[in-house]
Structure formats: structure tokens, C-alpha cells
Amino acid sequence: MAARKTPLKASTPVPKVATVPPSLRSARGVANWKEAAQWLRARGIEDIECITPDLAGVPRGKMMPTSKFTSNTSLALPSAIYRHTISGEYPEETESFRYEPRDSDLKLVPDLSTLSVVPWESDPTAQVICDIVNSDGVAVSYTPRNLLKRIMGLYRERGWKPVVAPEIEFYLVAKNDDPDYPLHPPKGRSGRSILGGQGYSIAGINEFDELIDDIYHFSEKQGLEIDTLIHEEGPAQLEINLRHGDPIELADQVFMFKRTIREAALKHGIYATFMAKPIQSQPGSAMHIHQSVVNIESGKNVFTNPDGSPSPEFFHFIGGMQRYVPNALAMLAPYVNSYRRLAPNMSCPVNNAWGYDNRTTAFRVPVSDAQARRVENRLPSSDANPYLALAASLGSGLLGIMKKVEPTPPTEDSANEGSIDLPRGLLEAIALLEDEPAFEEVLGKDFIDIYVGVKRGEFETFMQVISPWEREFLLLNV
Structure with a gap:
């Protein structure tokens, strides 16, 4: 039989337990960069995935060591990632669908409220969803997350x-x-x-x-x-x-x-x-x-x-x-x-x-x-x-x-x-x-022009593929 523990007397001082800040207990999200550093350190996070959805909803971004992430490093992606098709191709320009002439950088701004671990990774890894701004810090209107914010x-x-x-x-x-x-x-x-x-x-x-x-x-x-x-x-x-x-x-x-x-x-x-x-x-x-x-x-x-x-x-x-x-x-x-x-x-x-x-x-x-x-x-x-x-x-x-x-x-x-x-x-x-025309009021012309251009490009790549139906019914009948 296990020995019975002696109950604490009223006069016995109870050891103080350090209070864990809520920012460290939360599975998802912190309020600021100071809390982010504490949150990452408490979990032994080694790498951070800074991701953002492209037009297809595919995660795009960069991975970096935690020390670099918390040192206020500037993150950037080329503007072209919002102008390619799901198959990775770049449609031809039209009157309304244009590429940024310099393919200049767009900046990733981490939304710390989305910080969380990546539970399937073998090494301690975290992820954070980022918003997209231009070099002047202005939200890029045609990116998906910014469009919903609009x-x-x-x-x-x-x-x-x-x-x-x-x-x-x-x-x-x-x-x-x-x-x-x-x-x-x-x-x-x-x-x-x-x-x-x-x-x-x-x-x-x-x-x-x-x-x-x-x-x-x-x-x-x-x-x-x-x-x-x-x-x-x-x-x-x-x-x-x-x-x-x-x-x-x-x-x-x-x-x-x-x-x-x-x-x-x-x-x-x-x-x-x-x-x-x-x-x-x-x-x-x-x-x-x-x-x-x-x-x-x-x-x-x-x-x-x-x-x-x-x-x-x-x-x-x-x-x-x-x-x-x-x-x-x-x-x-x-x-x-x-x-x-x-x-x-x-x-x-x-x-x-x-x-x-x-x-x-x-x-x-x-x-x-x-x-x-x-x-x-x-x-x-x-x-x-x-x-x-x-x-x-x-x-x-x-x-x-x-x-x-x-x-x-x-x-x-x-x-x-x-x-x-x-x-x-x-x-x-x-x-x-x-x-x-009413969509320009809520979606904006920039988004519509880019999205339509990408979708037309995707349709053209689809048209290059011969389907089984065509081989089945056209091969010997037409």
C-alpha cells in the first residue's frame, strides 16, 4: 500500500507557483512582438513559416530561423505570385491584365494573432499568416486577405x-x-x-x-x-x-x-x-x-x-x-x-x-x-x-x-x-x-482585372489537354 501523505497544516507555507502568462498558454495568437518572442521561446520553436494565400488559396511565403523572425527582419515576395495560374504559368498581358513592370517586392506583414505551431513537423516549427503591403506600407488591394478586409x-x-x-x-x-x-x-x-x-x-x-x-x-x-x-x-x-x-x-x-x-x-x-x-x-x-x-x-x-x-x-x-x-x-x-x-x-x-x-x-x-x-x-x-x-x-x-x-x-x-x-x-x-459594374464598388477594379486575367490563362492551359472523353468518342467516329 502506498504511504499516506501527511496533509499540510494551516501554518505550513504553500510554495508559490509561477503564473504562466496567458500569451504562453494560448495555442493560437499573441498580442505583440514581445509576447511572440516569449511564446516561441517557451515552445523551443526553431523555425517559422511566414505564409500568405495566393489567388488560389495556396500558401506562399518564406521559412526562417526564429531568431531572424523576432529581429524585425523585412520579408518580401515578388508581385508576380498573384498573377500566375494554378499550374504555375503566367498568362499573356491584355488591355486590362498587366504585370507590374519591375516585378517589385511586396512586403509580408505577420499577423501575430494567427501564430501557431506546425504540429506535423518533426522539428519544433511555428507558422504565421501574413498580410501584404507595398513598399510604402499600404495594403495591396488585390490580395485575398486584404480583399476580404475591404x-x-x-x-x-x-x-x-x-x-x-x-x-x-x-x-x-x-x-x-x-x-x-x-x-x-x-x-x-x-x-x-x-x-x-x-x-x-x-x-x-x-x-x-x-x-x-x-x-x-x-x-x-x-x-x-x-x-x-x-x-x-x-x-x-x-x-x-x-x-x-x-x-x-x-x-x-x-x-x-x-x-x-x-x-x-x-x-x-x-x-x-x-x-x-x-x-x-x-x-x-x-x-x-x-x-x-x-x-x-x-x-x-x-x-x-x-x-x-x-x-x-x-x-x-x-x-x-x-x-x-x-x-x-x-x-x-x-x-x-x-x-x-x-x-x-x-x-x-x-x-x-x-x-x-x-x-x-x-x-x-x-x-x-x-x-x-x-x-x-x-x-x-x-x-x-x-x-x-x-x-x-x-x-x-x-x-x-x-x-x-x-x-x-x-x-x-x-x-x-x-x-x-x-x-x-x-x-x-x-x-x-x-x-x-457594381462589383467595382465592393471588389475594386485592380482585383477584378488580375483575377479575370489569371482565370482566362488557366482556361487556356486546360484547353491544351486532350480528355479521355475526346479519345473515346471522337477517335474513330468523326
């Missing part, structure tokens, strides 16, 4: 703040080192490849228990909060829901979650993909966005009147979504593959309708109490850059409020029975984005 500023001018909650779907697939071969689901713990029809199946999630444990573990280490995780309709298709909050913070979380999930999957010898349509004849992957707007001073939901009824702003927000989101679809469905998801009978809306608790509509109003009244945008695909998707969606709703756009009556039945009310391909979507 939208937030437009709401703030009215005394408002948007609140969002993204839901991100993705597939787990077996490793594939030859792009000519189709993707297929990986084997789970049962030793068999999971099949479709597993929507909300706990057994489907349990097939990948160890991987999901790593996702939770990596997320906790970075201070990322998962609300729920479910199995979706497709084989080995999962969905992670994030808690509602500030759009910048939530875009940062999606940006980091994508990286986290990919790394966790690689640890288990499989891929995680956020392609909108990775597997033929299976449902695509979406990034649904729940949106509301609150008054900054009172905290009250702008979509709700004092008596609990829907406000005019609520209906104008929906009207703006209906009017402008189809024209901003290139930011919500940014690749050729994205439009394979937006097809009839594929568990996604192909319309610009809205309705109460109607999942066939593009814009769904979930059942909620008056303070939680919100609008869910079901059009974005999971391949979208989260900063740009939120900017386009919130910007469209704001335009509706600014211009008092009236919505159509809510759809009571299925909204997917008629014709497709959306662009059917990337080129059409690009043209709609470019030709909508």
Missing part, C-alpha cells in the same frame, strides 16, 4: 459586422501518381474501400478513426475549433463544420484546415482532396457558408426586427445574393472542374432561388430563432479560396442592401426542376464577373 470595412462603415460559419466537404482518396487514372476511395480500417450511400454514417467515419484523431489533434495544437464532423454522401467524403465567427478568422481557419487535413491524410498514406468533383458520378464537394450581420454596438442581428420578424435588410441581402452571386460565381467556383459539380441531379443547387429550410435552393434560410436568423450560400465549392468566396458572397449581399434589391418569393418545392440558372462553365462565369 468588404469588412464596407460593413463597418454602416456600424455592422458579418458573422459566418463555413462547412467544408472533402474526399479521402487512394494515392494516385498518374493523373491519367481516375481517383478511387482508399481502404479503411476494415481493409475494404468504402462505398457510397454513407451519408451521416458513424461507421463510415469510424473507417478512418486514426486519421480523424490526427485531424482533431493537429487542429487542437493550432487552436482551430471544429464544431462537428460528418460522413457525406460520397464514398469517403467527409464534412467539417466550423463554429461561427469573424469572417477573417474563419477564412484563416479554412485556409489552415485544408493544409491540416492534407497533412493528416498523408501521414496515413492517402490523399485528402478539395477538388469540387474528384470522382465521376459521385457528389461534388461544397463549402457552404452561413451568413448573418450584427450591429457592432448592440450585438443585435441586423436581419431581425425588434419584434422578431425578418427585417428589410434580410430580404435585401437575399435579393443581392440572387442578383449578384451568379455573376461572382468565378470566385465561388474557380476552376473548370468546379462546374462539373454544378450539374443536375448531383446533390447541389443549379439555380439562384431561395427558400426556408430548402436544400435544393442556392440560398437556404435554416430554421432558427430570431437572433440566429441567417442565410446559407450553398453554391461555393470546396476548391474556392475561402477569402475570395467570403468576399464575393458577403459583397453580393451588401450590394443588395445598398441597392435595396427585392428577392423573388421563396421557393416552396424543389428549385432544381427547371433550367440551370447559373453559368455552365468558367469562361462564361469570368465574363459575368468582368461585366458587372
Whole structure:
């Protein structure tokens, strides 16, 4: 039997325990450079990844020793990283799409509120998301994080703040080192490849228990909060829901979650993909966005009147979504593959309708109490850059409020029975984005010109590839 410890007498002095500053206990974020140095030193961090999202949402940046990071070293990237395609090519200049003549540097400014560890690295490593400014310290308007901040500023001018909650779907697939071969689901713990029809199946999630444990573990280490995780309709298709909050913070979380999930999957010898349509004849992957707007001073939901009824702003927000989101679809469905998801009978809306608790509509109003009244945008695909998707969606709703756009009556039945009310391909979507004059008010001309130029360049690289469909049906028949 273990010896019983003698209890402390009242007169016995209790040893003082050093108080750990909150800045050192936090998994994510510090207030200033002094706290950053303490935070890094307490964790024995050796290297820092200074990253920022490019137009595709790919992390770009630099890695450096901790000592260099905390010595106020200037960080810079060439402006050209915001003008190349997802395949790394640089489109030809046009009248509106131009390169910076000198390809001069843009400066990285670390946002210390995003500082966190990189839990999958073997050496102690941290990461921080950076904003982009020019040599004069002015925010570069066409970068994704700054664009979303611009939208937030437009709401703030009215005394408002948007609140969002993204839901991100993705597939787990077996490793594939030859792009000519189709993707297929990986084997789970049962030793068999999971099949479709597993929507909300706990057994489907349990097939990948160890991987999901790593996702939770990596997320906790970075201070990322998962609300729920479910199995979706497709084989080995999962969905992670994030808690509602500030759009910048939530875009940062999606940006980091994508990286986290990919790394966790690689640890288990499989891929995680956020392609909108990775597997033929299976449902695509979406990034649904729940949106509301609150008054900054009172905290009250702008979509709700004092008596609990829907406000005019609520209906104008929906009207703006209906009017402008189809024209901003290139930011919500940014690749050729994205439009394979937006097809009839594929568990996604192909319309610009809205309705109460109607999942066939593009814009769904979930059942909620008056303070939680919100609008869910079901059009974005999971391949979208989260900063740009939120900017386009919130910007469209704001335009509706600014211009008092009236919505159509809510759809009571299925909204997917008629014709497709959306662009059917990337080129059409690009043209709609470019030709909508109202977008210059919220997105700015610089961003639109650069984004459209890059997307046209991506389409041209896609057109250089001959698909299996062409070889199957044209080779011997035409």
C-alpha cells in the first residue's frame, strides 16, 4: 500500500507557483512582438513559416530561423505570385491584365494573432499568416486577405459586422501518381474501400478513426475549433463544420484546415482532396457558408426586427445574393472542374432561388430563432479560396442592401426542376464577373482585372489537354 501523505497544516507555507502568462498558454495568437518572442521561446520553436494565400488559396511565403523572425527582419515576395495560374504559368498581358513592370517586392506583414505551431513537423516549427503591403506600407488591394478586409470595412462603415460559419466537404482518396487514372476511395480500417450511400454514417467515419484523431489533434495544437464532423454522401467524403465567427478568422481557419487535413491524410498514406468533383458520378464537394450581420454596438442581428420578424435588410441581402452571386460565381467556383459539380441531379443547387429550410435552393434560410436568423450560400465549392468566396458572397449581399434589391418569393418545392440558372462553365462565369459594374464598388477594379486575367490563362492551359472523353468518342467516329 502506498504511504499516506501527511496533509499540510494551516501554518505550513504553500510554495508559490509561477503564473504562466496567458500569451504562453494560448495555442493560437499573441498580442505583440514581445509576447511572440516569449511564446516561441517557451515552445523551443526553431523555425517559422511566414505564409500568405495566393489567388488560389495556396500558401506562399518564406521559412526562417526564429531568431531572424523576432529581429524585425523585412520579408518580401515578388508581385508576380498573384498573377500566375494554378499550374504555375503566367498568362499573356491584355488591355486590362498587366504585370507590374519591375516585378517589385511586396512586403509580408505577420499577423501575430494567427501564430501557431506546425504540429506535423518533426522539428519544433511555428507558422504565421501574413498580410501584404507595398513598399510604402499600404495594403495591396488585390490580395485575398486584404480583399476580404475591404468588404469588412464596407460593413463597418454602416456600424455592422458579418458573422459566418463555413462547412467544408472533402474526399479521402487512394494515392494516385498518374493523373491519367481516375481517383478511387482508399481502404479503411476494415481493409475494404468504402462505398457510397454513407451519408451521416458513424461507421463510415469510424473507417478512418486514426486519421480523424490526427485531424482533431493537429487542429487542437493550432487552436482551430471544429464544431462537428460528418460522413457525406460520397464514398469517403467527409464534412467539417466550423463554429461561427469573424469572417477573417474563419477564412484563416479554412485556409489552415485544408493544409491540416492534407497533412493528416498523408501521414496515413492517402490523399485528402478539395477538388469540387474528384470522382465521376459521385457528389461534388461544397463549402457552404452561413451568413448573418450584427450591429457592432448592440450585438443585435441586423436581419431581425425588434419584434422578431425578418427585417428589410434580410430580404435585401437575399435579393443581392440572387442578383449578384451568379455573376461572382468565378470566385465561388474557380476552376473548370468546379462546374462539373454544378450539374443536375448531383446533390447541389443549379439555380439562384431561395427558400426556408430548402436544400435544393442556392440560398437556404435554416430554421432558427430570431437572433440566429441567417442565410446559407450553398453554391461555393470546396476548391474556392475561402477569402475570395467570403468576399464575393458577403459583397453580393451588401450590394443588395445598398441597392435595396427585392428577392423573388421563396421557393416552396424543389428549385432544381427547371433550367440551370447559373453559368455552365468558367469562361462564361469570368465574363459575368468582368461585366458587372457594381462589383467595382465592393471588389475594386485592380482585383477584378488580375483575377479575370489569371482565370482566362488557366482556361487556356486546360484547353491544351486532350480528355479521355475526346479519345473515346471522337477517335474513330468523326
